[in-house]
Amino acid sequence: MNSENTDAGRRKILKGALAAGAASISSWGLPALAQGESLVPFTDVPENFTVRPVAPGSNHFLDTREITNYFTPNDDFYIVQHYGQPEIDEDTYRLRVTGMVDNELEFSMQELLRKDAIELQVGFECGGNRDAIFHGLIGNGRWRGIQLTNILAEAGIQDGAKEIVFFGADVATEEIRGQEVEKAFARSLSVEDAVRPENLLAYQMNGEPLPHYHGKPLRLLVPGWYGVANVKWLTQIHVQDTRYMGRFMGRDYVTLKKESVGGEERWVENSVTRMHLKSAIIRVVERGSQHRIQGFVLNDGTLIDSVEVKIDDGRWRRAQINPRSTKSSWKLFNLDWNDAAPGDHTIVSRVTDINGNVQATQEELPEKVSYWENFGQFPRTIRI
Secondary structure (H helix, E strand, C coil): CCHHHCHHHHHHHCHHHHHCCCCCHHHHCCCCCCCCCEECCECCCCCCCCCCCCCCCCCECCCHHHCCCCCCCCCCCCECCCCCCCCCCCCCCEEEEEECECCCEEEEHHHHHCCCCEEEEEEEECCCCCHHHCCCCEEEEEEEEEEHHHHHHHHCECCCCCEEEEEEEEEEEEEECCEEEEEEEEEEEEHHHHCCCCCEEEEEECCEECCHHHCCCCEEECCCECHHHCCCCEEEEEEECCCCCCHHHHHCCEEEEEEEECCEEEEEEEECCECCCEEEEEEEEEECCEEEEEEEEECCCCCEEEEEEEECCCCEEECEECCCCCCCCCEEEEEEECCCCCCEEEEEEEEEECCCCECCCHHHCCCEECCCCCCCCCCEEEEC
């Protein structure tokens, strides 16, 4: 069962690509360089910009210029953790469901593996992804697991429940108001957000058991949300009638921005949750005198109408969206640039969804204190 690939949904998501003109699906097999193609270097990348390989206990981001697969390889998918990377013995592992439920539950990994499973294509980015690392905290994967709704239905959510908290096995000691306390990484969802059918308790990633760095043996996956919501090394699901106020809901991963509230300019704080509408150009390739601009789109799952690219001060040109894209995957796009003149150029992309929402320019973003939720248009510079 996979609700994201209905015929109607697929027709809508391809709307932008088809309107741009027919594209050969075979040419979209992988966004790798074809024979005779070469990368055109960006002039906005510092000479000392490097991406380190994955290392234990460290974060990792992609060199977006080097994306060569529709599905990001497990050993190159971005990594962010906050309280270390705990080793969990699968033989003794247990997932507990507690709190305001009719039946408190406990599952071994083997019991979870025997339950009905689904597979989804889901791409997401870190809430702190940003221009400085050329938006490299991203990835797109093929995930397999159990629908969260099935586990919650088995437990039975009681009337009056408001939030569901997801606790990981990654734990650290923090000093809070002069006292040392032991805290587990945790995030919460409202009951309404938690019971979406696409939410997954994932135990496979790209056809393999979930890797250690990515939450082995079980992680939460919330399609359309920033990566911080996808709690790794998941050990407990707790249902409660109050707002959860852990560090990564109330103090960290909180965006402070200026908004109009009833006509008054006020500084407003919000937890990082759903992904904003975003695109970014990741590379330009050339073959003889022909050039192709490539990039990605990520958003909250709202269907996409179009992706456009502007070169210098020219008109917006409609790009082609990969027909392989699904509701929750990243959307790769191409624009054939057949009139490139020698010299320096500035290129930028923007995405529009089916509700008419357009990716904001940097100038249109609200005044903000923090680098969370960086989704403005991202100009790139190159030399032909």
